[in-house]
Amino acid sequence: MTDVDRRDFLMGAGFAAAGAAVPTEAAAIARPPKEMPPQAVGMLYDSTLCIGCKACVAACKAANNMPVDIPEHLSDWNETTWDSAEDLSGHTLNVIKVYRNGTVEQKDREIDGFAFIKRHCLHCVDPSCVSVCPVGAMKKDPVTGIVSYDPDACIGCRYCVYGCPFGVPQFDLNNPFGKIAKCEFCRHLQKDGKVPACCDVCPTGASLFGPVKDLEQEIERRLAAPAGTPYRFPRGKLGEDRPPNVGTIPSYIKGIYGEHEAGGTQVRYLAGVPFPKLGLPTVGPQSPASLAEGVQHTIYYWLIAPLVAFAGLAFLARRNAPRPDADNTPKSQGGRS
Amino acid sequence: MSIAAPLRRNLVTPTTLVLAALAVIGFLFIGMRLIYGLGAVTNLNSGYSWGIWVAIDIFIGTALGCGGFSMAILVYVFNRGEYHPLVRPALLGGLFGYTLGGMAAFTDLGRYWQAYNILLPWHWQPNSIMFEIALCLLAYTAVVWIEFAPVFLERWRFPAIKHFLDRWMFVFIALGVLLPFMHQSSFGSAVLVMGTKLSPLWFTVWLPLLFVVSAILMGYGVVMFEATVVSNSFGLPSEHALISKLSRVVGWVTVGWLVIRWADLLDRGVVSLAFAGDLKSWTFWIENALFAGTAVVFLTPAGRASQRASFLGAVALLVAGALYRLDALIIGLRPVGNWIYFPSLPELMVTIGIIALEILLYLVFIKMFAVLPVAEESSPRTADRRLP
Ligand code: SF4
Ligand code: SF4
Ligand code: SF4
Numbered sequence: 078m079t080d081v082d083r084r085d086f087l088m089g090a091g092f093a094a095a096g097a098a099v100p101t102e103a104a105a106i107a108r109p110p111k112e113m114p115p116q117a118v119g120m121l122y123d124s125t126l127c128i129g130c131k132a133c134v135a136a137c138k139a140a141n142n143m144p145v146d147i148p149e150h151l152s153d154w155n156e157t158t159w160d161s162a163e164d165l166s167g168h169t170l171n172v173i174k175v176y177r178n179g180t181v182e183q184k185d186r187e188i189d190g191f192a193f194i195k196r197h198c199l200h201c202v203d204p205s206c207v208s209v210c211p212v213g214a215m216k217k218d219p220v221t222g223i224v225s226y227d228p229d230a231c232i233g234c235r236y237c238v239y240g241c242p243f244g245v246p247q248f249d250l251n252n253p254f255g256k257i258a259k260c261e262f263c264r265h266l267q268k269d270g271k272v273p274a275c276c277d278v279c280p281t282g283a284s285l286f287g288p289v290k291d292l293e294q295e296i297e298r299r300l301a302a303p304a305g306t307p308y309r310f311p312r313g314k315l316g317e318d319r320p321p322n323v324g325t326i327p328s329y330i331k332g333i334y335g336e337h338e339a340g341g342t343q344v345r346y347l348a349g350v351p352f353p354k355l356g357l358p359t360v361g362p363q364s365p366a367s368l369a370e371g372v373q374h375t376i377y378y379w380l381i382a383p384l385v386a387f388a389g390l391a392f393l394a395r396r397n398a399p400r401p402d403a404d405n406t407p408k409s410q411g412g413r414s
Numbered sequence: 415m416s417i418a419a420p421l422r423r424n425l426v427t428p429t430t431l432v433l434a435a436l437a438v439i440g441f442l443f444i445g446m447r448l449i450y451g452l453g454a455v456t457n458l459n460s461g462y463s464w465g466i467w468v469a470i471d472i473f474i475g476t477a478l479g480c481g482g483f484s485m486a487i488l489v490y491v492f493n494r495g496e497y498h499p500l501v502r503p504a505l506l507g508g509l510f511g512y513t514l515g516g517m518a519a520f521t522d523l524g525r526y527w528q529a530y531n532i533l534l535p536w537h538w539q540p541n542s543i544m545f546e547i548a549l550c551l552l553a554y555t556a557v558v559w560i561e562f563a564p565v566f567l568e569r570w571r572f573p574a575i576k577h578f579l580d581r582w583m584f585v586f587i588a589l590g591v592l593l594p595f596m597h598q599s600s601f602g603s604a605v606l607v608m609g610t611k612l613s614p615l616w617f618t619v620w621l622p623l624l625f626v627v628s629a630i631l632m633g634y635g636v637v638m639f640e641a642t643v644v645s646n647s648f649g650l651p652s653e654h655a656l657i658s659k660l661s662r663v664v665g666w667v668t669v670g671w672l673v674i675r676w677a678d679l680l681d682r683g684v685v686s687l688a689f690a691g692d693l694k695s696w697t698f699w700i701e702n703a704l705f706a707g708t709a710v711v712f713l714t715p716a717g718r719a720s721q722r723a724s725f726l727g728a729v730a731l732l733v734a735g736a737l738y739r740l741d742a743l744i745i746g747l748r749p750v751g752n753w754i755y756f757p758s759l760p761e762l763m764v765t766i767g768i769i770a771l772e773i774l775l776y777l778v779f780i781k782m783f784a785v786l787p788v789a790e791e792s793s794p795r796t797a798d799r800r801l802p
Contacts, residue, residue, distance in 0.1 A: 106619060164751065165460065205607050211545035212537040232531055233524020236544050238463035240607040244750025247460050248524050250453030255524055339609075358610070358750045365609035370541050372619060373603050377546070383592060390491065390588035397493040398584050 107371035110340045110364050111203035117222035117343050118262065119200070119289035120276060121296060124348035124355065125185045125327040126283035126310060127193040129173055133275035133284055134162060137171040137197075140263055140274035144168050164196075167249025170260040171197040171275055176355050185327060185349025192348065194355040195275075195284065197260035198245045199335055199342035200224050201364070206237035206246055206259075208366035214257075222289075222343050223264050228256040242339045242360045272314045279312065282322045287315030289343050296333055296345060304328040340364025418502055418784040420569075421648060425781055433774040440767010443760040444521050452524060456761045461753020462744065464522075469743040470765050471518030473601055474736045475772075476551070477629040479511020481640070482558060483594040484633025488663065490587055497660065499787040500653070503644070504637045505562050506785050510772040512555045518768055519551075543604045550597035557589045565783045599626035605742050613746040614684040615698050620674060621742070627671045632735035634664045635708075638728035642721065644780065650788055658718040661727065665712030668731065672705055697737060697745050704734035 138145060146162035146169050162169040174196060179189035186192075204224050206215040214231035217224050226246075237246045237257065249255030263273035271277070276286035285292070295315060302308060309321035327349055334346035338360040346352065353359055376382060447455040458465050481504030488494050489501055523529050531537045532548050539545050560579070567576040602625030608617060618624075638660065641653045679685050688695045711717035711727035718724055744755065757765075780786050 208541055209544060209604075209607055211539055211542040211548055212531045213539040228525075229528070230531055230537055231525050232528050233526065234522075234544060235463035235524060236542075236604075238460065242609055242611060242750075244460065248452075248463060250456070250458055250524075251451055252453075253449060253451035255451060255453075356751070360610055363609070365607045368609070368619070369543060369603060369606035372606055372622060373541075373543055373546070373600070376599070376603075376622065383596060386595070387588055387592050390591050391584055393493070394486075394490045394587035394591075395584040397490045397495070398587055 106375055107363065107367040108374055110367045113202050113289060113341065113343070114218070114220055114222040116220050117202075117289040118267070119222075119287065119292050119343035119345065120262075120273070121285045121287070121292045121315075121345050121347065122195045123283050123285070123299070123310070124192055124194055124346065124350070125329065126281045126322070126324075127173070127195065128281055128283070129175065129193045130280065131173050132278045132280065133195065134169070134171055134173055136274040136278040137260075138169075140266060141170060143170065143258075165245065165247050165258075167247050167252065167255060167258050169247075170258055171195065174356060176350055178354075187350045187354060190350070192350040192355060193283075194346075194348070194357065196245075196356070197275075197344075198224060198262070199243055199338075199344040200262060201242075201339055201342045203340040203364035203366050205240040205242060205339070205364070205366045208370055209236045209240040211236070218264075221262075221264075221267070223262045223267070224259075225261045225264055226257055226259055231257060233257075240365070242365055243358060272317075277313055280322075282310040282312035285311060285315055286313065291315050292345060296347060299326060299347065300329060300333075302326040337362040340367065417788075418499070418786060419788045420784050421781045421786060421788070423648065423781050425778060430774055430777055433770040433777075436763075436770035437767045437774060440764045440770065443764045443767070446760070447521060447764070448526070452522075455758065455764070457755060457758040459753050459755060461749030461751055462747065462755035464743060465755060466744075466757045466761060466765050467518050467522040469740050470736075471768055472515050472522075473739045473743060475511050475515040475518065475768070476601075477598065477632045477735060477739065478636050478732070479508040479515065479558075480594055480598065480629045480633030481505070481636040482508035482561065482633070483591060483598075484630045485637060486587060486591050487630065488660075491591065497656065500637050500641060500656065500660075502562075502565065502785050503640055503780070504633070505558060506776060506779055507636055507640060507772075508558050509562050510775050512551065512558055514768050514772055516551060516555055518764075519548075521764070543600050543607075547597050547600045547604060550593050550600065554590070554593035554597065557586050557593060560586045561590050565785060569783055594629065595626060598629035599623065601625045601629075601739075602742075608747075611748055611750070612742065613687065613694050613748060614682065615679070615687050615694060616742040616746040618678050618682065620678050624671065624675060624738075625742075627667065627674070628735045628738055631664060631667055631671060631731055634660065634667075635728045635731035635735065638664075638724065639732060642725045642728070644786060648786075650786065652721070653787075654721050654724075658724060661712040661718050661724050664731070665709050668705055668709040668712065672702070672709065675702070675705075694741070694746055697741050701734055701737040701741060704730045704737065708734065 146166060148161065148163055162172050165172055172195070174194050176192045176194065178187060178191065181189065181191045183190045184192060200222060201224065202222070204215065204217055207217050207224060211234065212230045212232055214227045215224060215237055216227070233248065233255070235248050238248055246257050246259040248257055266273060272286050276284045292315060295311070299308070304326050306326040307323070308326050309323055311319070311321050313319045329347055330349060330351055332352065334348070334352045334357055335342040335344050340363065346357065348355060443455055452458055456465055482501065485497060485501045485504045489497050520526055520529055532545065563579060564576060567579070599622035602621035602623070605612060605621050606619070638657050641657055644650065645652050688698050708727045708731040711723050717727065
């Protein structure tokens with residue numbers, strides 16, 4: 078290698094080496110995950126109890142002043158009669174979807190069966206949407222853990238839509254003054270001590286509201302009981318004195334969706350059909366926000382690295398930039414520059 | 415050595431007219447978007463909330479504007495004064511790449527009338543990578559204008575301001591290297607939140623490093639591309655000697671980039687995904703082949719000697735870097751739900767219009783201001799500067 082060759086090579090190698098300073102282990106660089114707020118409120122959606130009546134979808138629309146959603150291909154037979162939202166959208170915060178397989182004979186069976194699934198915000202313990210929002214329009218309540226949205230702060234960058242691991246926030250693209258639509262756990266109702274609309278109207282207790290701690294115990298009780306055991310399923314709000322839905326324990330698949338996903342969420346799911354089949358995305362246990370923020374905080378720790386870099390660069394630039402006075406000082410012998 | 419001077423050619427040519435027409439069409443659609451909303455113009459959907467306006471106009475556009483940044487690293491940090499004639503044209507590219515990138519970002523904001531919230535301290539959310547990028551981009555755009563200001567001042571003769579700027583220019587030069595390091599790497603960090611929503615072929619903790627180094631590479635690519643095109647189409651003295659020297663540096667940096675990229679892929683054991691035969695795996699191979707091809711051209715004496723080969727190398731590098739960004743932002747995405755995205759015609763026309771405007775402004779500026787090295791200068795200036 079000539080001298081110049083070596084310098085060029087070193088520049089390439091330098092970039093490669095600069096990277097070696099970053100630990101390869103994703104876990105090593107992530108910041109510690111956030112903890113569940115002490116008085117976190119949550120929801121349990123038990124797919125096996127859901128009868129697909131969509132009362133929760135209608136109640137959600139009413140409670141949040143959202144128009145009904147009628148997809149174009151259904152508008153022939155359904156003009157304005159009822160909401161037939163097929164997915165979350167700019168004006169649908171909550172939707173019931175169906176899983177269908179083969180002959181669709183039996184509920185909550187994977188093969189030749191069917192099942193219902195409810196989709197809305199899971200109120201993550203360490204929410205990506207809160208972490209990514211540049212203007213703090215997404216906020217997590219430190220006490221209840223409700224993830225709220227403030228349209229007056231939002232600039233509509235849609236980074237929360239991009240980043241949410243569960244595909245929840247929706248930007249209303251068809252409205253020139255569109256905003257983000259996302260379940261805020263009916264925080265306006267909760268403020269007055271009321272139960273979130275979807276849980277309030279659910280006839281079977283499939284959508285059940287309550288403190289996360291109590292819901293976790295309820296989940297354990299259901300999972301511990303053998304299938305077929307008679308069981309009084311609470312309705313509305315856990316611990317409230319509504320008459321329960323009396324039934325029997327179904328055969329649940331293993332796992333509680335939302336317990337570990339993306340660092341844990343305040344909404345939990347039980348089901349008789351594997352979660353991925355129901356359209357719930359497979360998400361790892363690490364909260365994506367903790368990794369992204371960890372990397373960023375490592376690089377920008379107290380802005381030390383940028384400030385040191387700036388000092389060094391300023392020194393080099395001062396030394397190596399053409400002197401402004403080079404034109405007319407004796408320093409530049411041999412001609413003008 | 416050569417000194418810079420305005421080209422003094424006709425401003426109205428068939429090329430500039432076509433560019434202007436494209437820009438007008440693009441801006442009509444921007445107007446439509448601002449009045450009727452994003453959905454009226456774009457094919458964005460819930461699965462792909464960011465489309466080509468973000469991927470091309472901002473992520474790729476600003477990387478193409480990194481010429482000034484890349485050359486500053488070489489000239490000021492590594493003290494290679496011989497490349498100085500390439501700095502001004504490179505800065506000019508950055509000027510428009512960043513200014514129009516910022517404009518595209520504004521157009522893309524769903525609630526643009528509240529965009530100023532990002533400047534209000536009580537809204538600041540310092541954990542947000544987007545927040546850091548936004549402020550850094552704004553600051554850098556201002557810095558490029560300041561770095562470029564002497565060119566205007568020379569023409570309009572404001573000696574007092576020029577003297578002040580000359581004195582403090584080193585501060586802006588330093589910022590001009592630091593800020594792109596920050597936001598170009600943050601573009602990579604911005605993707606880190608995707609986790610499982612991005613194919614493991616692209617998702618890695620090394621994203622910030624891969625993004626910033628590929629931005630530097632694209633900066634060099636633009637400088638080489640622009641130097642060749644401009645000197646050929648305006649019959650200026652060829653800068654091939656300088657370009658071919660530069661290409662060796664670029665070749666090694668490209669090798670460095672590929673080493674990081676592949677060491678990480680092998681380390682995580684995800685290379686098998688590249689054989690899935692789907693669109694993702696194809697673009698993955700095209701992207702890597704282009705990077706590797708560039709390295710081969712730039713590191714073989716024959717490749718460097720041939721003006722045509724090094725030009726093609728520069729083009730390959732630009733396409734490779736652009737494709738890498740497109741892959742990491744859109745093509746590599748695994749959205750929740752069965753969403754697909756392909757830009758609509760109006761959406762494409764906006765992007766084309768913005769690119770056309772960039773080229774148009776570039777052409778107008780090199781004809782009006784002293785940007786390009788045209789006249790031969792007798793003395794070797796770099797040697798002088800090193801005298802005590
Ligand atoms: S599910 Fe999505 S929108 Fe809801 S809190 Fe989590 S990241 Fe935010
Ligand atoms: S779209 Fe609004 S709420 Fe979502 S990240 Fe951007 S500013 Fe925040
Ligand atoms: S909690 Fe309220 S906003 Fe959320 S899904 Fe239920 S009804 Fe809708």
